[in-house]
Amino acid sequence: MSGILNLLKIALEKGCVTFNYPKEKNLTPEGLRGKPEIDFNTCIGCGACVEKCPSNALSLEEHEDIWKLNLFYGRCLMCGVCEEECPVDAIKLIEEYELASKTKKDLEVELQLIRVKCKKCGEYFTTKRLIENMMKEYLELQDSYSDDFTNRILNCPTCRKKEWGEELAEAYREARNEN
């Protein structure tokens, strides 16, 4: 009995330590990892976040000229890996964490970007925004675009590899002929 009385005494001394959630909200602790939010104007469509997302909450679809990034909050662990991986800070964890919903649709976010074709083989290979971003960054380092840069950036990785291989073979042939 004395145990219960002791507890009662402590409770009376402490007063109310709970709050009437969800009517009353507690303060959000600083640095809380809530849901990730994508800045649609900044994302370049590199896919780095999709590759590293541990729960497949992020996924991508490629439809001819459209690249789609899907985020499904129902699978999200709020781990923050996507935020760390994004090269342009387009994805950030915000303090919102109450995501309960009656419909799955409310938990889905979709971003669409335009894809571009390889100048050489004509296959779609990346997003227009990623190319524009690379060109912008290049200009921050150089005064103008070199022909080599513009040629290479508009070619898909397969064509680029092929071109490098051909150049290497040509250089090798020339070196052999000189000797």
Ligand code: SF4
């Ligand atoms: S916070 Fe984690 S689980 Fe959620 S989308 Fe980002 S990487 Fe995936």
Ligand code: SF4
């Ligand atoms: S890592 Fe960033 S830029 Fe790349 S797809 Fe994800 S949100 Fe977009």
